[in-house]
Amino acid sequence: MNYFSQNNDYSCLVAVSSAHTIDVRNLHKRYKNGVWGNKNITFFANPGEIMAFLGPNGAGKTTLVRQMTTELIPTSGRIYILGNDAVDNPRLAKSALGIVPQDVDLFDYLTVHQHLRIFAKLRGLRGKAANMRASELLGDLGLDKYSHTEIKKLSGGLKRRLLIGIAALANPPIMILDEPTTGLDPESRKDVWEFLKVYRNNGSTVVLTTHYMEEAEELSDRVGIIKEGEFLALDTITQLRSDYGYEYKITFKEGLPNNTNILYGSDYTQLVQRVTNRGISEFSIAQTSLEDIYLDLMNRPKVDE
Amino acid sequence: MDLDSGKFVRDVITVLEMKLLFLVRGWYWYLIRAIVMPLGIFFWLRAVAPDDPSVVRRVLSGALIFSVSLMTANMLSQQLLLDRFLGRLKLVITMPVSKAAYALGILAFATIQAVPVVILLLMVARMASVEFSLHWEFVPLILAVLLTMAGITLIIVSYSPSIEIGGIASNLFGVGLIVMSPVFFSMDRAPLIFQWLGLVSPMRFASDGIMKVLSGQNGIWLEFLIVLGFAISTLILGLWKLRWRDN
Secondary structure: OOOOOOOOHHHOOOOOOOOOOEEEEEEEEEEOOOEEEEEEEEEEEOOEEEEEEEOOOOOOHHHHHHHHHHHOOOEEEEEEEEHHHHOOHHHHHOOOOOEEEOOOOOOOOOEEHHHHHHHHHOOOOOHHHHEEEEHHHHHHHHHHHHOOOOOOOOOOHHHHHHHHHHHOOOOOOOOEEEOOOOOOOOHHHHHHHHHHHHHHOOOOOEEEEEEOOHHHHHHHHHHEEEEEEEEEEEHHHHHHHOOOOOOEEEEEOOOOOOEEEEEOOOOHHHHHHHOOOEEEHOOOEEEHHHHHHHHHHHHHOOOOO | OOOOOHHHHHHHHHHHHHHHHHHHHHHHHHHHHHHHHHHHHHHHHHHOOOOOHHHHEEEEHHHHHHHHHHHHHHHHHHHHHHHHHHHHHHHHHHHOOOOHHHHHHHHHHHHHHHHHHHHHHHHHHOOOOOOOOOOOOHHHEEEEEEEHHHHHHHHHHHOOOOOOHHHHHHHHHHHHHHHHOOEEEEEEEHHHHHHHHHEEEEEHHHHHHHHHHHHHOOOOHHHHHHHHHHHHHHHHHHHHHOOOOOO
């Protein structure tokens, strides 16, 4: 399937030369009630990359994404989208972004084709080009047979596919999605993953927030773990394992019945030795998952600098 | 990507197109809803009022303003509230579209809705042998009434905590303003409290202006400028309050 047409020109957006598609510097967001949404967020994203932000509810993932999509104004710090300041020039920044917010809905009285055509026009495509792009995306998204179906008759998975299609209308170099697969069945979730991988493989940057470990593991090139508005970690999963000594985990029972213990380590042999030295002969050893890293980071006490 | 040249105008037209597609389904119901109450009031008041052409024209003037206000308060508030609280406005905001383009598209939608209602009411009045004249000054004045009501609706919707309260508040204000302003009757016949309200109500000035037009008089510029002043103020405030970016 081809998710991209040939006509995309974002040259008007590059005012400052930058290798990064997204550049966030010292971002802070404090709400009017005094609560900190984000603190000291600094990171960048590259072309042809998927970044996933993981964190519990209220961690600050959506706050971060809303600032990147210009919906929320930061308290301080800067956000550059293709080198252009998103805080001062939100419309210019949005023209390079394909956005799928969390709590968004479609117009229930419009059909699938009408959505794509109208939003293509709002994207800047004119008349026939908007129509053509809408028809093209219908095929790419597998929504051909729903072209003239009203939105209220579509399933959640199909609606989500359409939302992603709307975000992808002008082949934006950056896609930002806030929990794109929440509430979807496994098959629909896999469909969304495939779409996002194709965008990434074609050179786009994809940033998403998620609760699902397997989604972050399956999709992301880099993972950011957020807690209380700050990044606890931001790197590839392989590097996170190495940095935090989480390459392997060994699981065994000791002491009270059903008392399961877990030890982490970077050296396979050493880990096995540590357990066998305790007289334990039954254990299982495996490479750590992202969930292990996440849970341990979440449960670590905060160290004030 | 062409952001500036002509895109603003195209965005206004696209938002209008989006809203007109809503109207295409069941447009007759909206027309019926907008015309029934004003027509009912027109015939009822005509039946109880003295058989004086100037009084009947006053009643017609009031019915015109009532129908435009009711249509605007109902339809516009419904669309804006649904857009805002169901997350549809958020979808529009993900596009490189300005707040002003969205608001103008909505206003154009409100204007187009009001046109058949006004025409129908005038046609019915003519068929009911009401004597009145019309000239072009009628158009900008009725437009100013619509824009005033649209601005008020924008403000109410922006402050509303929910769809239900927003709907109630819009209708209450829209209908209330008409009922409590000397619209169906002149200022000198109004109760004292209505006279005080009439001093600051744009609908009273609109009714006076329309009454003059229907009576064949020219020179309604004072009334038009006053109503236009209200329209500009409410629209500016409504646009300012419309949430586009959060702080």
